[in-house]
Amino acid sequence: MGFNFDLSQVDHLLSTTRAVRKRLDLTRPVPRDLILDCIRLATQAPAGQNIQKWRWLVVDDPKMKEGLADIYRKAYQPYIDYQKKMVDKVGRTDASGIMESSDHLANVLQDVPALVIPCGLDRISTDAIPANFAGYYGSLLPAVWSFMLACRSRELGTAYTTLHLNYEKEAAELLGIPDTVTQLALIPVAYYTGDDFKPAKRLPVEKVTYFNGWKNTL
Numbered sequence: 001m002g003f004n005f006d007l008s009q010v011d012h013l014l015s016t017t018r019a020v021r022k023r024l025d026l027t028r029p030v031p032r033d034l035i036l037d038c039i040r041l042a043t044q045a046p047a048g049q050n051i052q053k054w055r056w057l058v059v060d061d062p063k064m065k066e067g068l069a070d071i072y073r074k075a076y077q078p079y080i081d082y083q084k085k086m087v088d089k090v091g092r093t094d095a096s097g098i099m100e101s102s103d104h105l106a107n108v109l110q111d112v113p114a115l116v117i118p119c120g121l122d123r124i125s126t127d128a129i130p131a132n133f134a135g136y137y138g139s140l141l142p143a144v145w146s147f148m149l150a151c152r153s154r155e156l157g158t159a160y161t162t163l164h165l166n167y168e169k170e171a172a173e174l175l176g177i178p179d180t181v182t183q184l185a186l187i188p189v190a191y192y193t194g195d196d197f198k199p200a201k202r203l204p205v206e207k208v209t210y211f212n213g214w215k216n217t218l
């Protein structure tokens with residue numbers, strides 16, 4: 001008999017790993033060992049040719065975090081201004097919660113105990129085709145999500161963010177990242193406040209799944 005997973009636990013982890021912004025505990029330090037545990041698990045993720053061309057930059061120095069937060073806000077402000085304008089125009093209601101939460105994260109980013117920047121050890125060529133992108137990012141991003149799941153199972157909240165990449169070079173200069181390296185994301189990591197998270201509303205799986213041909217739903 002094979003190993004039996006506790007499906008209620010596994011499914012709960014997979015369905016409640018949310019983008020945590022307002023519930024990041026800014027007062028409770030996160031031990032480096034715990035982050036290392038999560039990265040250790042993340043490095044079990046698949047990578048094309050098992051190449052493992054990742055590096056994980058954990059930023060917990062206050063000055064460095066402040067620098068990164070400033071860079072993030074530089075990208076965030078025009079982005080959110082535009083989003084808010086669009087909401088005013090179109091009147092989307094479910095976006096306002098995300099915006100409030102995103103505003104909060106942008107404001108407190110420097111106070112989050114750790115900012116993790118997963119990196120790829122080379123850069124995709126400027127004439128890359130979709131298959132190259134799939135191979136490149138597909139060999140790195142599964143590990144990033146595994147990292148976030150491992151965090152969640154250890155009471156650490158995370159949020160996948162990419163906005164600072166608009167100023168990737170500035171972040172690279174701040175942290176001494178060589179220009180041969182690609183930053184993939186910036187993941188704030190903190191213990192979360194409150195007990196639990198709920199599954200989010202998503203499109204019905206029957207609607208987004210096709211069998212044996214495009215648009216053949218069940």
Ligand SMILES: Cc1cc2nc3c(=O)[nH]c(=O)nc-3n(C[C@H](O)[C@H](O)[C@H](O)COP(=O)(O)O)c2cc1C
Nearest residue numbers: 017018019020098102105159160161162163164200
């Ligand atoms: C590729 C990617 C980029 C994202 N960039 C940002 C970001 O820069 N800032 C932010 O606050 N959230 C960012 N998010 C988080 C999404 O807003 C969030 O995952 C989405 O609203 C769904 O919420 P949930 O993860 O709680 O289900 C990003 C998510 C992904 C996958």
